[in-house]
Each structure stands twice: as C-alpha cells, then as structure tokens.
Amino acid sequence: MDFRNDVRTWLAEYAPPGGVAQDDPVAMGKAFQAALYDAGFAGITWPAEYGGAGLSSAEQQIFDEEAASSDLPTGIFLIGLGMCGPTLLDLGTHAQKSRYVRPLLRGEEIWCQLFSEPGAGSDVASLQTRAERDGDDWVVSGQKVWTSGAQYADFGALLARTDPGAPKHRGITMFIVDMRAEGVTVRPLRDMTGRAPFNEVFFDRVRVPADAVIGEVDAGWFAAVTMLGHERVSIGGSVRRHYDPLTYANLHALASKLGRAHDPVVSSELVTLYARERALALFNTRLKQEADAGSRPGARGSVAKLAGAQLLWQAVSVAGLIAGPRAVAWEPDDVDSAELAVAINATPASSIAGGTNQIQRGIIGERILGLPKEPQADRGVPFRELRVGTQHQD
Ligand SMILES: Cc1cc2nc3c(=O)[nH]c(=O)nc-3n(C[C@H](O)[C@H](O)[C@H](O)COP(=O)(O)OP(=O)(O)OC[C@H]3O[C@@H](n4cnc5c(N)ncnc54)[C@H](O)[C@@H]3O)c2cc1C
Numbered sequence: 001m002d003f004r005n006d007v008r009t010w011l012a013e014y015a016p017p018g019g020v021a022q023d024d025p026v027a028m029g030k031a032f033q034a035a036l037y038d039a040g041f042a043g044i045t046w047p048a049e050y051g052g053a054g055l056s057s058a059e060q061q062i063f064d065e066e067a068a069s070s071d072l073p074t075g076i077f078l079i080g081l082g083m084c085g086p087t088l089l090d091l092g093t094h095a096q097k098s099r100y101v102r103p104l105l106r107g108e109e110i111w112c113q114l115f116s117e118p119g120a121g122s123d124v125a126s127l128q129t130r131a132e133r134d135g136d137d138w139v140v141s142g143q144k145v146w147t148s149g150a151q152y153a154d155f156g157a158l159l160a161r162t163d164p165g166a167p168k169h170r171g172i173t174m175f176i177v178d179m180r181a182e183g184v185t186v187r188p189l190r191d192m193t194g195r196a197p198f199n200e201v202f203f204d205r206v207r208v209p210a211d212a213v214i215g216e217v218d219a220g221w222f223a224a225v226t227m228l229g230h231e232r233v234s235i236g237g238s239v240r241r242h243y244d245p246l247t248y249a250n251l252h253a254l255a256s257k258l259g260r261a262h263d264p265v266v267s268s269e270l271v272t273l274y275a276r277e278r279a280l281a282l283f284n285t286r287l288k289q290e291a292d293a294g295s296r297p298g299a300r301g302s303v304a305k306l307a308g309a310q311l312l313w314q315a316v317s318v319a320g321l322i323a324g325p326r327a328v329a330w331e332p333d334d335v336d337s338a339e340l341a342v343a344i345n346a347t348p349a350s351s352i353a354g355g356t357n358q359i360q361r362g363i364i365g366e367r368i369l370g371l372p373k374e375p376q377a378d379r380g381v382p383f384r385e386l387r388v389g390t391q392h393q394d
Contacts, residue, residue, distance in 0.1 A: 003059050007066045010039050015070040026110075026152045029076040033107025036074075042105040043081075045292045046089065051102030057292035061285060071243045076149060080104045080111035082234030084157045087227040091215040096176065100155070112153035113231075114144045114177065114201060115224065119389025121146075122359050124159065124224060125168045126388040129203060131160035131175065138162075138175065138213075140183075140206045148353075150186045150199040153179045157227065158203075163218050164384040171383055172220035174227075176212040183207075193345045228355065232301030233287055235308065235354040245340045246315035246347070248274045254336070255322045269318045276314065280307050299367035306360040309350040316347050 014035055036042045037051075044060045046052025053059075074081075085104050088097055103109040120126040129142025140160055150156065156177045163171030179186070183206035188196035215223040244250065252270055255261040261270075284304055287297045297304075319340055320327050327344055330337030351357045365371040378386050 003055075004062050004066065006039075007041065007063050010041065011066055011070050014039075015067070015072055025073060026076055028073045030107040030110075032073050033077055033105075037106045042107075043085070043101075046085070046101070046105070050089070050097045051105045057289045060288065060292065076110055076152060077104070077107065078234070079113050079149060080109070083113060083227050083230045084111040084155075086230040087157065087214065087223065090226055091223055093211075095211065096214070100176070109154040110149065110152055112147050112150045112156045112179070113227070114147055114150075114156040114158040115227075116146045117143060117389065118145050122356060123388075124228075125172065125221060126386070127159055127161060127172065128389045128391065129158070129160045130164070131162050131173060131208065133162075134207075136210050137207045138173075138210065140175070140177070140203045140208055142203050144201040144203075146189070146198045146353075147186075147201045148198045150179065150201050151188060151196075155179060156201075157214065158208075159220055159224055161383065162220070165382050166218065167380050168378060168383045168386060168388075169221040171218055172224065173217050174214040174220040174223035175208050176214060177203075177206065177208055181206050181208075191346075191349065193342050229297055229301050231354050232305040232360075233284075233291065233297050235305055245336070245343045246312060246319060248277050248315075251315060251318050251322060254319075254340075258322060260322050263321075266318070266321050269314075269321060273311075273314055273318055276307070276311050280304070280311055283307070299363050302355070302360040302363040303368070305354055306357055306364065309357055312347045312350045316344050319344060 014032065033042060040053050041063055043052035044055050044063055045057055046054070048054035081104065085101060088100055092100070100109070104111065115124050115127070117127050117129060119128065127142075129140065129144065131138040131140045133139075138160075140158065142160065144150075144158070147153075147156070156179055158175045158177045159172055160175060161171055162173040165171065177184070183204040185202040185204070187200045187202070189198050189200060190196045191198070214220075215226075245254075248270065251273065252261065255263075255266055255270065260266050287300060287304060291297055323337065323340060326334070326337040326340070328341055330341065355363075362374065366373050384391070
C-alpha cells in the first residue's frame with residue numbers, strides 16, 4: 001500500500017493527467033527518466049547491482065496501474081528499456097552491464113535496434129551488413145533501415161554478418177555500436193502520419209571494439225531471438241495509455257460526446273473492444289509476472305504482439321463507426337479529430353513493426369500449435385552461396 005501511495009504522490013507531482021508540453025521530447029524524456037530513477041521507479045524489477053530498484057513484478061504492476069492514466073514522456077526509452085537493456089541483462093558481460101545499464105535507467109543514454117535491412121526484414125537472418133575482424137577491432141560496413149529513434153540514439157544493438165561461410169543463422173554477431181562513431185550516417189524516413197519516427201542508417205567502415213560483442217561471436221542469432229522475444233512482449237504488452245484516442249475509454253467518451261453511444265452497432269462493437277482490451281491486459285500481466293519469475297515468454301510473446309495489433313485495428317473500425325468522416329478529415333481547430341486521424345494513420349505500422357502479423361502467426365502455428373515447419377531450402381547452405389538481398393546481382 002505504501003508503494004502505491006508513493007507512486008501516486010510522485011506521479012501527481014511529476015506526471016499530471018493530460019500530460020506535459022513536449023516541445024523537446026528528447027530533453028523532456030531524459031529529464032523525466034532521471035527523476036524517475038531518483039525516485040526509485042526506474043527498472044523496478046531490474047537488479048540493484050546495475051542500478052535497478054530490485055523489486056518484484058507486484059511493484060511493477062502497481063506502478064503500471066497508477067501510471068496508466070498519465071502521459072509519461074518515456075517513448076524515447078522504449079527500445080532501450082524494453083529490448084536492449086533486458087537483452088544486456090540476459091547475455092551481457094558484467095563489464096557491459098556495469099557500463100550501460102545504469103546510464104540507460106538514469107535517462108542519460110538512448111538506445112536503438114539495428115536489425116532490419118532493405119533485403120532482410122521478416123527474414124532477419126538474411127542480413128548483409130558485415131563485420132570483419134581487424135586487430136583488436138571489428139570493422140562494420142552496410143545499411144540498416146526503419147531504425148526507430150536512431151536520430152537521437154547514443155548506442156545501437158547491431159546485427160552483422162561475421163562468417164559468410166556459415167549457414168545464414170550461424171554466422172551473425174550482435175554488437176554494441178556507438179551511434180556517434182566515425183562512419184555512421186543517419187537519414188530520416190517519413191511515414192504517412194507526416195512524422196519521421198525511423199531512419200536509414202549507413203555504416204562506412206565503422207570501428208567497433210572486440211568487447212562490444214553481446215553474447216558470443218557468430219552466435220548473434222541467439223542474441224537476436226532473445227531480443228525479439230523481449231520486443232514482442234514490450235510492444236504487445238505496452239500499457240494502453242490514458243491519452244491514446246483508440247482506447248475503449250476514449251472511444252466510449254467520444255461516442256457519448258457525439259450522441260452515438262446508444263447506437264446498437266456502436267455499443268456492441270465497444271463491448272467487444274472492452275473485452276479484448278481487458279483480456280489482453282490480463283494476458284500481458286501474466287507474461288510479465290512469469291518473465292520476472294525468470295521464465296522467458298517464448299512464442300507466447302507473439303500472441304501478445306498479434307493480439308495487440310488486432311486490437312488496434314478493431315479500435316480503428318469502431319472509431320470510424322463513431323466519428324464517420326471526422327476520423328479522416330477535420331476542421332483546423334478540431335484537435336480531437338486531428339489526434340484520432342493521426343492514431344488511425346499510425347495503426348498499419350503496428351502490424352509490421354516488431355515482426356508482421358503473418359510472421360507472428362507462423363511462430364504461433366509452429367511453436368505453440370505444433371503445425372508443420374515452413375520449408376527451409378537454405379538450411380545448411382553457406383550464406384555466401386545464397387541469393388539474398390544484393391548478393392549475386394552483378
Ligand atoms: C513503425 C516501425 C518501426 C520499426 N522499427 C524498427 C527498428 O527500430 N529496428 C529495426 O531493426 N527494424 C524496425 N522496423 C522494421 C520491421 O521490423 C520490419 O519492417 C518487419 O520485420 C517486416 O520486414 P519487411 O518490412 O522487410 O517486410 P518483408 O519481410 O519484405 O515482408 C513483406 C510481406 O511478406 C510477408 N512475409 C514475409 N515472410 C513471410 C513468411 N515466411 N510467411 C508469411 N508471410 C511472410 C510479411 O508478413 C509481409 O506482409 C520497424 C518497422 C516499422 C513499421
């Protein structure tokens with residue numbers, strides 16, 4: 001009870017409902033994360049040795065419940081805290097954990113995930129960015145794409161090919177890369193909401209020290225799968241926030257405001273949305289509790305990720321029923337409709353980012369339902385002999 005009171009009191013002072021102005025989201029996010037750390041609410045379940053609060057998932061649950069009605073400006077840390085930090089805790093050396101985890105929790109350093117390439121998205125293991133050993137360093141060259149937050153990231157978790165003579169899953173290594181190193185170029189990509197949340201990243205002979213390897217050399221596929229597991233839970237399990245126009249609560253409020261709440265079709269769709277939202281929240285709570293107890297979510301993270309994307313699509317359809325044309329066109333002073341339209345335009349990305357719906361279905365089919373595996377014609381074939389990406393196109 002004291003913990004809940006502490007959280008509530010702190011949030012009332014630092015994160016008032018309705019949010020705070022975010023003219024500079026990076027500066028605001030860093031200041032907020034630092035305050036969160038000082039209050040003992042950063043990395044609630046992470047080990048105290050590396051800067052975490054060392055508490056249980058019960059405290060995390062309390063914090064999430066209390067924070068759900070606040071607009072916490074922590075989006076810039078989603079990848080670092082949800083994916084890179086947990087992977088470092090799983091696979092990093094003591095030196096890596098001591099160096100990187102605390103500054104992440106204190107909001108001093110931001111991380112990004114450098115997996116996808118123009119020819120390697122769903123099939124991440126087809127990646128062509130290479131890292132070659134040169135003395136004590138590795139030298140990285142290649143291109144990544146759709147890298148969320150690279151424009152403000154300090155470090156990236158990068159997958160590169162270190163043994164092109166091995167089959168594609170066996171010659172990959174994961175590295176920690178300094179995003180300000182010489183040879184790193186970040187170029188923004190704009191999406192259909194008009195914003196530029198992700199980037200292309202080019203590596204031109206970037207030197208990376210040998211102690212920047214996460215896990216083992218050539219065993220980066222294991223590190224990648226570890227991070228993708230955390231990613232599915234962290235994306236699928238994101239708490240639906242108070243200010244998100246596509247939550248049941250906000251769509252119900254909109255329906256009441258526009259006099260549509262008693263329309264039988266609208267109320268039936270709202271009931272379904274509520275049930276799905278609650279079921280997913282409970283499922284995610286269970287996954288988090290199991291993860292905190294030391295059990296990896298495995299393929300069930302894909303259930304959370306798929307269900308989260310499907311929930312958003314259903315919310316978009318309810319939003320269209322309620323708001324009609326206002327869901328896509330609005331008067332300049334109609335802020336509610338403008339925010340709803342941006343959320344609707346951002347929804348298709350939820351079925352792609354972090355692995356597409358089809359890929360999640362494939363994982364669920366194979367690893368949970370025990371259906372036959374997809375044929376793998378490239379199994380056991382050395383990577384350099386495969387026709388992937390730009391290989392063999394000359
Ligand atoms: C908003 C957003 C943020 C992102 N942020 C990052 C990031 O920070 N870091 C990063 O590394 N990446 C990021 N990505 C990239 C994302 O992970 C990839 O876009 C995604 O994995 C899909 O890969 P692709 O775009 O190459 O599509 P493709 O793999 O080319 O897929 C095209 C279509 O074919 C289908 N398909 C492919 N293979 C199969 C199969 N075996 N079975 C059935 N269907 C299949 C796919 O489902 C899809 O519908 C982001 C993407 C988005 C949209």
